Amino acid sequence: MDIIEVAKYYLENQTTVRECAKHFGKSKSTIHNYLHIMLPKLSPSLYKKVSVQAQLNFNEKHIRGGIATRAKYHSIPCT
Numbered sequence: 001m002d003i004i005e006v007a008k009y010y011l012e013n014q015t016t017v018r019e020c021a022k023h024f025g026k027s028k029s030t031i032h033n034y035l036h037i038m039l040p041k042l043s044p045s046l047y048k049k050v051s052v053q054a055q056l057n058f059n060e061k062h063i064r065g066g067i068a069t070r071a072k073y074h075s076i077p078c079t
Contacts, residue, residue, distance in 0.1 A: 003038050003039055004043060004046065006024060006035065007039055007047075007050050009024075010031075010035060010050060010053060011046075014053060016057050017031050017054075035054070
Protein backbone atom coordinates (compact mmCIF):
# COMPACT_ATOMS: atom_id res chain seq x y z
CA MET A 1 0.00 0.00 0.00
CA ASP A 2 1.30 3.36 -1.04
CA ILE A 3 0.53 6.73 0.59
CA ILE A 4 -0.33 8.24 -2.79
CA GLU A 5 -2.74 5.33 -3.42
CA VAL A 6 -4.46 6.00 -0.10
CA ALA A 7 -4.78 9.71 -0.90
CA LYS A 8 -6.22 9.01 -4.35
CA TYR A 9 -8.76 6.56 -2.89
CA TYR A 10 -9.70 9.12 -0.23
CA LEU A 11 -10.34 11.76 -2.89
CA GLU A 12 -11.94 9.63 -5.60
CA ASN A 13 -14.45 8.09 -3.22
CA GLN A 14 -14.92 11.22 -1.08
CA THR A 15 -14.59 9.01 1.95
CA THR A 16 -13.74 9.65 5.58
CA VAL A 17 -10.48 8.65 7.24
CA ARG A 18 -12.37 5.93 9.13
CA GLU A 19 -13.88 4.47 5.94
CA CYS A 20 -10.51 4.67 4.19
CA ALA A 21 -8.85 2.83 7.08
CA LYS A 22 -11.45 0.09 6.91
CA HIS A 23 -10.93 -0.28 3.15
CA PHE A 24 -7.15 -0.65 3.48
CA GLY A 25 -7.23 -2.69 6.70
CA LYS A 26 -5.22 -0.11 8.65
CA SER A 27 -5.95 1.89 11.76
CA LYS A 28 -7.58 5.29 11.61
CA SER A 29 -4.43 6.81 13.13
CA THR A 30 -2.21 5.28 10.45
CA ILE A 31 -4.36 6.63 7.62
CA HIS A 32 -4.50 10.05 9.31
CA ASN A 33 -0.69 10.08 9.56
CA TYR A 34 -0.38 9.08 5.92
CA LEU A 35 -2.69 11.86 4.76
CA HIS A 36 -1.68 14.69 7.09
CA ILE A 37 1.95 14.05 8.06
CA MET A 38 3.61 12.07 5.27
CA LEU A 39 1.66 13.20 2.19
CA PRO A 40 2.66 16.91 2.39
CA LYS A 41 6.31 15.83 2.05
CA LEU A 42 5.60 13.50 -0.89
CA SER A 43 3.09 15.52 -2.89
CA PRO A 44 2.15 19.02 -1.73
CA SER A 45 -0.36 19.47 -4.56
CA LEU A 46 -2.20 16.24 -3.70
CA TYR A 47 -2.11 17.22 -0.02
CA LYS A 48 -3.95 20.47 -0.81
CA LYS A 49 -6.78 18.45 -2.39
CA VAL A 50 -6.86 16.06 0.57
CA SER A 51 -7.03 19.04 2.94
CA VAL A 52 -10.12 20.36 1.16
CA GLN A 53 -11.84 16.96 1.50
CA ALA A 54 -10.77 16.71 5.14
CA GLN A 55 -12.29 20.13 5.85
CA LEU A 56 -15.56 19.08 4.21
CA ASN A 57 -15.60 15.94 6.35
CA PHE A 58 -14.93 17.99 9.45
CA ASN A 59 -17.76 20.39 8.62
CA GLU A 60 -20.20 17.48 8.13
CA LYS A 61 -19.07 15.43 11.14
CA HIS A 62 -21.89 16.61 13.40
CA ILE A 63 -24.47 15.66 10.77
CA ARG A 64 -23.17 12.08 10.44
CA GLY A 65 -23.06 11.80 14.23
CA GLY A 66 -26.66 12.96 14.52
CA ILE A 67 -27.81 10.45 11.92
CA ALA A 68 -26.01 7.62 13.72
CA THR A 69 -27.50 8.62 17.08
CA ARG A 70 -31.01 8.83 15.66
CA ALA A 71 -30.61 5.42 14.03
CA LYS A 72 -29.38 3.94 17.31
CA TYR A 73 -32.35 5.16 19.32
CA HIS A 74 -35.09 5.00 16.72
CA SER A 75 -34.08 1.91 14.75
CA ILE A 76 -33.83 3.92 11.54
CA PRO A 77 -31.21 2.56 9.12
CA CYS A 78 -28.16 4.76 8.89
CA THR A 79 -27.10 5.89 5.40
